[in-house]
Amino acid sequence: MSKIDELLKNEKVEWKKLGEVSNCFAGGTPNTTVKSYYDGDIPWIRSGEINFNVITKSERYITIEGLENSSAKLIRPNSVVLAMTGATVGRSGVVEFATACNQSIAAIESDEKIVNYKYLYYFISSKYNFIKNLGQGALTSLNLSIIKNLEIPIPSIETQEKIVKALDKFTNYVTELQAELQARTKQYEYYRDMLLSEEYLNKLSNNPEILGGGYSLKVTTLGEITKIKNGKDWKALGNGNIPVYGSGGKMNVFVDKYSYNKPTVLIPRKGSIDNVFYIEEPFWNVDTIFYTEIDDKKIIPKYLYYFIENYDMDKLSTDSTRPSLTQSILNKLRIDLPPIEIQNKIVEILDKFQSLLADTKGLLPKEIELRQKQYEYYREKLLSFDR
Known part of the structure; x- marks a missing residue:
């Protein structure tokens, strides 16, 4: 007999509705136009923070004034929270600190003499698909009535x-x-x-043990050390073994021609503009991503990759709706270049x-x-x- 079978041997279990053994309630959201309701000392969690986890802190806080002027309530420590709507509907978590929550969350405070809160969490999380499918309406939302009527086994x-x-x-x-x-x-x-x-590179320049010391960083731009090239459509090309890259990386498409066959850094033009790639193999790139012809006498291609990977490319975006880069913007990117x-x-x-x-x-x-x-x-x- 396994340890599990031994653990559960002859165990008497009583099935109860959740509402019979716990206090279930939804939270609330203070008026978002009233600044004095937010950035206080009271944790306030939202459904997006629930992901089958022990929640250790909240992303947002409200004030006592915000709590008192909304339907939000404090949840006692060691309670279960369950997302009732949105992309996370049906997901559960545990809060081991006192917190408030918004109206898309059901707080479940169990009767500790009957149900261990962590046991309750493990059971509810195991029933994720079942609970999610109980949702109603276009948004697949749960409500407190559905949650209170969930039946749980109580050993x-x-x-x-x-x-x-x-x-x-x-x-x-x-x-x-x-x-x-x-x-x-x-x-x-x-x-x-x-x-x-820049601070560290300048520090190196004053170290006499490195290149005799005394060298200075050269301030240059991306346009002075590279030529930024556009990509092209691949659909007219034949099948081959050359990978095709887009802004998301390899596209699982292989063609018979390449755009470039030397070490390069690929920089997305649209979309995930911080998703840069270092490539040494021949490749083809589509028009959503640039490639760079690098002057390797001035800068090592891999060094350029690390520099751009470290740079906040979102600062260069020309579109607040969909992140976008242009050659003219990239050409002006300032680089402190050591030897x-x-x-x-x-x-x-x-x-x-x-x-x-x-x-x-x-x-x-x-x-x-x-x-x-x-x-x-x-x-x-x-x-x-x-x-």
Whole structure:
């Protein structure tokens, strides 16, 4: 007999409606035109913050005045929240701090003598598809009546706590893996930002151990060190092995001609303008993305890639509705250029970080996916009770 079977052996379960064992209510939104209602000390969560997670902080805050002059109510710590409308409808989460919420959220404060809040969360999250399909209307919205009538199995508190302890092990491990992935990414971004900063490059220029010291940064523009080229449609080309790139990257299209066959940086013209690419292989690019013919006597192509990846390209956008770049704007982009030897050193360091990050992104997401599936399997086993 497995540990799970042993845990649930002879366990008596009573099915109850959620409204019988918890206090369910919706939140509210203070008048958005009254400034004194916002940026206070009271956390105020919205449905977009709910994603099968333990919510540790809110994105927005309201004042006591805003709380008192709206239908918003405080949710006690250790409660479950459930999105009732919008893109996240049916998703649930846990709040372990006192907070308010808007009207698109149902707060569920369980009777702790009957239902462990974390057990309740795990059960509700396991029924996501079922709950979502209970939604009504064009927006697939839930209401408090639907939520209060949800039936949940209630074993003893001791069994609930054992189930929570078992499932917490899986979710905590997934959380740790996700945190590790974020930490590696932030570490790379920190060193990239530092190494490419004007302050750091000037500091290097005064170090006598580097190129004898005394060199100065050259202030140049993108137009002085590259030629920015437009892309073209690929549909008239024949099939081949040359990848086609758009603003989102490779398009899963391969043709028999290339636009360019030397190291280059691709810069989107429309859409995701901060989504730059470094390419060394022959390629074809469509008209939503530029390629660059780089003067490698002045700047190392990979250095240019790191510089542009680090730059806030949104500042150069000519369209507030759909991010857009033009050649004339890009040509004026200011670059502080150190000597080639320094560029090489910086590229060498950042390449190592990129390699470590690539390994992390290759391994950790697979491990996270595996652990997530393992968690869902055991959650299903632990929360399946006969009526």
